[in-house]
C-alpha cells in the first residue's frame with residue numbers, strides 16, 4: 001500500500017518551527033517510502049481562517065522544498081462531512097446537547113472540586129423526543145456530541161510512543177458539530193483521512209487524546225484506522241516554545257539569512273537519537289529518517305545550533321543555487337573563494353568588496369613597506385600568482401610564516417584575516433594587486 005501522509009495546518013496564523021517540523025517529518029516519511037505527501041488546509045473555522053495564511057503556508061513549504069503531491073481544503077468538502085455525519089446519526093453515534101458553555105464550565109468545576117476527572121456526564125442522552133421538540137420551539141438548536149463506545153479499551157501501536165491504551169469512559173464524548181451547523185476539527189479530519197487514503201498520521205503529542213477519540217470515529221465510519229505516531233513537542237532553549245519562536249514564520253528565518261537546508265537539517269534531527277549534522281543533500285537526510293529514533297523528551301530548538309548548521313551548509317552550497325543572491329560581478333571562482341568565510345550568504349558582499357575595492361588603508365612599519373615594495377616588484381602573473389609570489393619573497397627576504405604572509409594580506413585586502421589568498425589574488429587581478437602593494441609600500 002502506498003504510504004500517504006498529510007500536513008494539516010489551520011490557516012489561522014503563520015507556520016512556526018513546531019509546525020514546520022511536523023510538515024517536514026510527514027514529507028520525509030512519505031518520501032522515504034516513495035509515497036505521497038498531502039497538504040490539507042484545515043479551514044473549517046471560517047472566522048479565524050485567513051487566505052493570506054493559506055498563501056504563506058504554501059510559500060513556506062515551497063521555500064523549504066517540501067512540495068506536496070496534492071492539496072485539499074476542508075471548506076470545499078463540507079458535503080462529505082454532512083454525509084459522514086448522517087452515517088453516524090443513523091448509527092446512533094451522535095447525539096444532541098444543549099448545555100451552554102457556562103453550564104459546562106460549572107459541571108467541570110463541580111467535578112474537579114470533588115477530585116473527579118471533568119468528563120461530560122452525558123446528561124443530554126436522557127432527553128426525550130418531547131424535550132428536543134420543546135427546545136426547537138424555543139428556537140434553541142442543539143450541538144452534537146460523538147457517542148464514545150465504552151465497551152472496549154481504545155488501543156493503537158504508536159510509531160513513537162509504542163503501545164497506547166485508553167479507557168473511553170475516561171474521555172468526554174467530544175462535540176463534533178456546533179449549534180450553528182459548523183464543524184469542530186475532529187470529525188472532518190477523520191473523514192478526510194479516510195477519503196484521502198491517509199495511511200500515516202504523524203503529529204504532535206498534544207493530539208494523543210484526540211487520536212483516542214478519532215480511532216473510534218474511523219471505525220464508526222467504516223474506514224481503516226491509519227497508523228498513528230505522536231512526536232514530542234518542540235521547545236525553545238528556554239524550555240518552552242516562546243511567544244517569539246511560536247510566531248516566527250519562514251520569512252523571519254529567510255530574512256536572517258538562514259538557508260532552508262539548514263532549517264531542514266536541524267528540524268529533521270532534533271528530538272531524535274541521531275546527531276544534528278549539516279546535511280545539505282535532501283535524499284541523504286531522508287534515507288536516515290526513522291521514527292524509532294524519536295525520543296519522548298521535547299525536541300529542543302536552539303538558535304545558536306541553527307546558526308552553526310547554517311554556516312556549515314553555506315560552506316557546501318554550489319554557485320547555481322546562490323548566484324541570484326550574490327553581489328554583481330561575483331562569479332563561481334569568487335563564490336568558492338569567499339564561501340568558507342561566511343555564516344550567511346548575504347555576507348558575500350563584505351568579502352567581495354576586498355576584490356572590487358577600495359580597501360581600507362593600513363599603516364605599515366618602514367621595514368614592512370620595503371618588504372611590500374619588493375613584493376610589488378616580484379609579483380608575476382601565472383596560474384597560481386599567490387604561491388609564486390610568496391615563494392619568491394621567501395627566497396629573496398628569508399621571511400617565513402606570519403611576517404611573510406600577513407603584510408601581504410593586509411596590503412592586498414586591508415584586513416588581517418579573510419578568504420584564502422591563493423583564491424583571492426587571481427580575482428583581484430594583476431594590475432590592481434600591484435597597485436595595492438605599491439600603495440602600501442609608499
Ligand code: GLU
Nearest residue numbers: 008009010042189202203
Ligand atoms: N489542524 C490540526 C492542527 O493544526 C491538524 C492536526 C492533525 O494533524 O490532525 O492541529
